[in-house]
Amino acid sequence: MASLARARTALPRTRKIAPFVRTLQTAADSTQLHQDASHSEPFSVKLHEDSFRGYKTDAPSLDLEVTKDGLLKMYKQMALMRRMEQAADSLYRQKLIRGFCHLTIGQEAISVGMEQALTRQDNIISSYRTHPFAVLRGGTVVSLLGELLGRQCGISKGKGGSMHVFTESFQGGHGIVGAQVPLGAGLAFAAKYQEKPVATYTMYGDGASNQGQVFEAFNMAKLWNLPCVFVCENNKYGMGTSAERSSSNTEYYTRGDKIPGIQANGMDILAVVKAVQHTKDWVVSGNGPILLEFVTYRYGGHSMSDPGTTYRTREEVQRMRSTQDPIRGLQRYLEEWGLASEEELKRFDKDAKAQVDQAVEEAKASPLPEDNELWTDIYNKGSEPSYIRGREREEGHHF
Amino acid sequence: MSRAAFTRIAPALAHARAGPAAALRRAALARSYATQSEQTVTVRDALNSALEEEMLRDDRVFVIGEEVARYNGAYKVTKGLMDKFGEKRVVDTPITEMGFAGLATGAAFAGLRPVCEFMTFNFAMQAIDQIVNSAAKTHYMSGGGVTCPIVFRGPNGAAAGVAAQHSQDYAAWYGSIPGLKVVSPWSAEDCKGLLKAAIRDPNPVVFLENEMMYGVSFPMSEEAMSDNFILPIGKCKVEREGSDVTIVAHSLMVTRSLDAADELAKEGIKAEVINLRSIRPLDIDTIKKSIQKTNRLVIVEGGFPAFGVGSEICAQVIESEAFDYLDAPVERVTGADVPTPYAINLEARAFPDGPVIAKVAKRALYRTN
Structure with a gap:
């Protein structure tokens, strides 16, 4: 995927370049007002002409209707998610979080933009870089951080950890790379079976995209016309292997064979919202599955144990942070369109920090799970075996 | 690839694929467990009626797997179900074990009650990650938030003359996984009562049948013939x-x-x-x-x-x-x-x-x- 590295200024545009070879641009702040911004009414904006590309389908239109409230809400949510992930980073460094911990810093526009465009009846299922989804779709910052700390207040009672977080409308949180993709096709299968007009967003990364079962799921979804949006979050690296080194075709939105695809700028939250509105309409209108590739970037390493600098340059990371940050992009819209002052936005940032700081304290104050929790939730209540064995024969648990 | 060989390429192997016929022949040779006074039912028919009864009882129950619908099942266990319930509830899949096992598991997360048939459990090795990591563990990892009421079923263990890749017993493999229930029935009564129990169980159940038993007849009591005959999982x-x-x-x-x-x-x-x-x-x-x-x-x-x-x-x-x-x-x-x-x-x-x-x-x- 060359699009991100080349960025918006890289390609000289001449008339000779046909539209289909134009490169997606990933600026976070290239959307323009289409009419004056309103403080009370919805108003329309125009996305940059290179925000999307389509495969076997037209790209979404560039017009998007937004509201001041909606934009402010997304700003606050993105600020909160970044603060939360920074807190997780810090807790990990203090050795309070165990095991693996994968952060979404840099990719906030995707979770927040998706949440803005979807309802709680829609499904989202993803892999292990998913903290924001759990919070945005029914959890709380305390329950998320509590889970990372392995405490009673955790969203999975402290039994799942960072990679395994779930809510009613977010079906995880799965630790085996690629395995969630057939699971997501199954959620869509169930929606179709039950005739529910909902969309299922099945998410995976550029690394997981090469798993065989991803293509198995694509095939069945197209064969059975399942209302499933397969979302590739292309953050350029699967662990330390760049997309170019893992994938013979790095245009992930074209890898569905007969399934159409959309590539979207994953750094401009307004492009994310538009892409999600477009794909949701697509699947709930009975058009079958569609692929959606968000081109994005993770600022940190793959997980906390990866400094993230051995396979890419510090300059590359720094350039992305300083030029294409999704939060700064939305900040710029709000300021330039006269919807919020710098002071107001700073206050939101402070509020987010205060909320996360308090959540950290609450989560830390939550006790470890009761010893008895070892034995529960293996089987559904009332259907357990009469006895579950512990480490030796006298240590088990009788139901 | 055995599957292609079975049906198309190698007539010499056809007897192995023609499981039902072969099993019927064996059944004729095998001892009969029937007595004169009771009805006799084959293991295959007992499984079939368990499926039919549970599909009638609960419209969330559906059967998914290779050749389960139009072909009536590789071993005819699902015979007639497509005609009765339609292709919505009896779903032929591509040859995609990991994919359809995962898809069925996702459907269970979303509240359906899939019966996922593997043509044999030898092929389920392609899908074992979905069974072990996705189906068995998600309830625990979600602190009880996600449930996975699914049955993975199909013939298990050695069959006759099909050599190493198609003759293996997976009871110990699945038996070692917390979160799974694992059933290995023998008689027609076992098959009916335990399959119905497995479908109604709110947990993932691995249901290990045996190809050599499909055609064997057993006596069935009036009680076992009834729609509500359930055997408890976990009792011998x-x-x-x-x-x-x-x-x-x-x-x-x-x-x-x-x-x-x-x-x-x-x-x-x-x-x-x-x-x-x-x-x-x-x-x-x-x-x-x-x-x-x-x-x-x-x-x-x-x-x-x-x-x-x-x-x-x-x-x-x-x-x-x-x-x-x-x-x-x-x-x-x-x-x-x-x-x-x-x-x-x-x-x-x-x-x-x-x-x-x-x-x-x-x-x-x-x-x-």
Whole structure:
């Protein structure tokens, strides 16, 4: 995927370049007002002409209707998610979080933009870089951080950890790379079976995209016309292997064979919202599955144990942070369109920090799970075996 | 690729694929468990009626797998279901084990009750990550938030003449996974009552059938014929009472153990034969009670010897008070520790039969003549 590295200024545009070879641009702040911004009414904006590309389908239109409230809400949510992930980073460094911990810093526009465009009846299922989804779709910052700390207040009672977080409308949180993709096709299968007009967003990364079962799921979804949006979050690296080194075709939105695809700028939250509105309409209108590739970037390493600098340059990371940050992009819209002052936005940032700081304290104050929790939730209540064995024969648990 | 070979390319192998016909022939040769007074039903028909009854009872139940609909099932277990319930509820998949096992698991997360058929459990190895990591563990990892009511079923264990890749018993594999229930039925009654229980169970259940048993007829009581006949998962059944030696077996090996018990009876030895029915949970209490009566234990299985079902039963027995009741070392009769050979004479030496079980039972009784 060359699009991100080349960025918006890289390609000289001449008339000779046909539209289909134009490169997606990933600026976070290239959307323009289409009419004056309103403080009370919805108003329309125009996305940059290179925000999307389509495969076997037209790209979404560039017009998007937004509201001041909606934009402010997304700003606050993105600020909160970044603060939360920074807190997780810090807790990990203090050795309070165990095991693996994968952060979404840099990719906030995707979770927040998706949440803005979807309802709680829609499904989202993803892999292990998913903290924001759990919070945005029914959890709380305390329950998320509590889970990372392995405490009673955790969203999975402290039994799942960072990679395994779930809510009613977010079906995880799965630790085996690629395995969630057939699971997501199954959620869509169930929606179709039950005739529910909902969309299922099945998410995976550029690394997981090469798993065989991803293509198995694509095939069945197209064969059975399942209302499933397969979302590739292309953050350029699967662990330390760049997309170019893992994938013979790095245009992930074209890898569905007969399934159409959309590539979207994953750094401009307004492009994310538009892409999600477009794909949701697509699947709930009975058009079958569609692929959606968000081109994005993770600022940190793959997980906390990866400094993230051995396979890419510090300059590359720094350039992305300083030029294409999704939060700064939305900040710029709000300021330039006269919807919020710098002071107001700073206050939101402070509020987010205060909320996360308090959540950290609450989560830390939550006790470890009761010893008895070892034995529960293996089987559904009332259907357990009469006895579950512990480490030796006298240590088990009788139901 | 065996699948292609079975149907299209290699006529020589066709008999292996023609499982039902072959099984029917074997059934004709096999002993009949029917008595004159009761209705008899084949294992295949018992499974079929369990599926039909549960699909009638609950419209969330659907069957998904390769060749389950239009072909009526590779072994005809799903025969007629598509005609009765339509292709919405009897879903033919591509040859995509990992994909459709995952898809079915996702559908279970979303509130459906899938019955996911593997043409054989040998092919389920392609999908074992979805069974173990996705289906079995998600309830726990979500702190009880996500449930996964799914049945993975299909023929398991050695069949006849299909060699190493198609002859393997996975009871021990799935039996070791917390979060799964694992059932290995033997008779028609077992199959009906346990499959219905598995479908109604709110947890993921691995249901291990046996191809060689599909065509075998068993008597079915009025009670077992009824729509509400359910057997509890986690309980074994004493198929034959005896006082001299306990023989514990599951699936096809129950037949072989009953053969052995007949032989032993001719020498005045009363063997108690326990049909395990459920691998996980394991009904160790019934086994221990039997040992307290017979003081001897022989475990029979079709799986490989190492780290097997027999190993686990043996370990649990000697860890328990039942150890004090043993008058002889616990004996295991298992599949040989070799990849299943094709040649008929070698294959015969690779799996337990009546004579070897009888021989071992006598050894447990210190009667080696």
